[in-house]
Amino acid sequence: MLLIGLTGGIAMGKSTASKALGEWVPVVDADVVAREVVEPGEAAYKEIVEYFGQDILGPDGKSLDRAALGRRVFADPEARRVLNGMTHPRIRRRMLRRVLGHYLQGARACVLDVPLLFEAGLDALCGVVIVVHCDAEKQMERLRTRDELDEEMARSKIAAQMAPEDRLRGADLILDTSDLTVEGTRERTRSWIVPGGSQSILPSVWWVRVCRFIPPIALISALWTLLSRRWRRF
Ligand SMILES: CC(C)(COP(=O)(O)OP(=O)(O)OC[C@H]1O[C@@H](n2cnc3c(N)ncnc32)[C@H](O)[C@@H]1O)[C@@H](O)C(=O)NCCC(=O)NCCS
Numbered sequence: 001m002l003l004i005g006l007t008g009g010i011a012m013g014k015s016t017a018s019k020a021l022g023e024w025v026p027v028v029d030a031d032v033v034a035r036e037v038v039e040p041g042e043a044a045y046k047e048i049v050e051y052f053g054q055d056i057l058g059p060d061g062k063s064l065d066r067a068a069l070g071r072r073v074f075a076d077p078e079a080r081r082v083l084n085g086m087t088h089p090r091i092r093r094r095m096l097r098r099v100l101g102h103y104l105q106g107a108r109a110c111v112l113d114v115p116l117l118f119e120a121g122l123d124a125l126c127g128v129v130i131v132v133h134c135d136a137e138k139q140m141e142r143l144r145t146r147d148e149l150d151e152e153m154a155r156s157k158i159a160a161q162m163a164p165e166d167r168l169r170g171a172d173l174i175l176d177t178s179d180l181t182v183e184g185t186r187e188r189t190r191s192w193i194v195p196g197g198s199q200s201i202l203p204s205v206w207w208v209r210v211c212r213f214i215p216p217i218a219l220i221s222a223l224w225t226l227l228s229r230r231w232r233r234f
């Protein structure tokens with residue numbers, strides 16, 4: 001199974017691309033999993049309320065007020081580091097369990113949709129990494145419009161992520177959405193995933209079968225991916 005890493009800066013168009021990929025292959029979305037691990041009753045929820053206090057709870061006094069927590073952590077790198085420490089290992093474990101589920105069901109490919117793919121080191125597991133990108137002005141405009149943010153909050157959210165140049169350096173494929181419409185973004189993405197298309201990155205059916213029925217080959221292929229990614233970092 002080909003693991004496709006999909007990443008990009010906030011509001012650059014990753015979710016739009018992810019939906020198009022999801023028409024053809026299963027997607028494991030880190031933002032969705034990140035919401036699950038902080039549901040009331042989860043271990044991360046308890047730690048978050050203990051550390052950040054009752055101010056980050058919603059009017060029902062139970063679920064998290066995500067906007068309030070966001071204001072705390074995007075303005076303060078130390079608070080963000082603490083929140084990441086409470087959530088990231090759990091997000092990673094849950095995502096990897098889901099990937100394993102798709103592998104066991106015989107999926108040809110699976111998308112790991114993760115805003116912090118490189119920061120979390122998950123790119124090391126991916127056979128192909130797609131970086132969704134757009135220029136800084138477009139990013140600011142899209143973020144402020146979508147999330148109704150003032151400029152300062154939008155800036156601090158952007159600053160919480162790695163520099164776009166560093167992200168682009170890790171890409172196998174770049175999807176620059178600066179001059180695309182939403183439909184254009186979807187179309188470009190589909191061209192990489194439609195089975196049999198001339199630009200398709202999907203592995204052939206026979207290769208998927210070989211890996212499925214001869215596990216040592218799948219293992220060697222996975223090790224090769226890990227080593228070649230590691231090699232590219234140096
Ligand atoms: C801070 C929280 C409560 C804000 O919630 P909110 O609903 O406003 O935003 P949402 O979760 O939809 O995230 C929107 C985008 O913000 C960016 N983002 C989220 N968390 C982080 C972070 N810790 N560091 C940098 N960027 C982040 C991502 O680009 C993400 O796509 C929430 O994002 C959170 O719990 N973050 C910690 C977990 C995490 O890192 N999630 C990102 C996926 S790994």
Ligand SMILES: Nc1ncnc2c1ncn2[C@@H]1O[C@H](COP(=O)(O)OP(=O)(O)OP(=O)(O)O)[C@@H](O)[C@H]1O
Pocket residue numbers: 008009010011012013014015016017031115142143146177178179180181182183184185
């Ligand atoms: N060409 C385009 N491609 C993708 N999104 C676009 C485009 N033009 C405008 N948008 C808008 O930009 C906003 C951000 O897009 P999207 O939600 O896909 O970003 P994202 O990278 O997934 O953000 P996040 O990191 O917060 O999850 C959306 O409101 C979307 O409709």
